[in-house]
Amino acid sequence: MQPPYYAVIFTSTQTSSTRGYKQAADLMEELAATMPGFLGVEGAxxxxDHLGITVSYWRSLEDIARWKAQAEHQGAQRMGKSDWYDNYTVRICKVERAYSFDKS
Structure with missing residues (x-):
């Protein structure tokens, strides 16, 4: 990925009730990959302590808005609020510069 691009940082704390979460998360990653402007995703x-961080990368703010409005993603957002998360924070950042190191 060559900057500039955008990073959506989703930080969450899960509840003890995560039934269906893994399947939904896998589906969201597959769906996001089909969206215009999607560049990739990383997570841990x-x-x-149930803390998770997922960073997705997008070409534009408009692409991010389309992903937020995607129907299945909206369903997952509702499930997150009602069942899967105690709390979450979304941060959207513009990546102006990026560099990395790889020992291999």
Whole structure:
């Protein structure tokens, strides 16, 4: 990915009731990959404190808005609020510069 692009940082704390969560999360990742402007996704979850961070990357703010409005994604958002999350925060950032290191 070459900047500039946008990162949507989704930080969440899960409830103890995660029935159906993994399947929905996998489906959301598959659906996001079909959306215009989707560039990729990374994520991690700490099972001991239920904290998770998912970062998705998008070409534009308009692409992010289309993803937020996508019907199945809206259903997952409702389930997240009612069943899967104690809390969450969404941050949208513009990536101006990026660099990395790979020992291999």
């Amino acid at each position: 979850r700490n099972d001991s």
